[in-house]
Amino acid sequence: MNNTFVQKPKIVHTKSISCDGGGSSGHPNVYLYINVENEITCPYCSQKFIFNAPKSSTPTH
Numbered sequence: 001m002n003n004t005f006v007q008k009p010k011i012v013h014t015k016s017i018s019c020d021g022g023g024s025s026g027h028p029n030v031y032l033y034i035n036v037e038n039e040i041t042c043p044y045c046s047q048k049f050i051f052n053a054p055k056s057s058t059p060t061h
């Protein structure tokens with residue numbers, strides 16, 4: 001269960017997020033903004049965030 005330095009990408013539904021490293025072994029809370037490639041990597045803990053638009057309203061009919 002040692003996932004040292006192996007971080008799963010975290011799916012987020014907003015382009016402005018914050019990261020604190022995940023609690024006790026974390027870092028000061030920082031705000032990150034998803035870039036045009038729909039992803040961002042936290043410079044502190046290398047946690048990767050992937051933007052996934054909410055698929056709630058798709059009136060395609």
Ligand SMILES: [Zn+2]
Nearest residue numbers: 019021042045
């Ligand atoms: Zn972080």
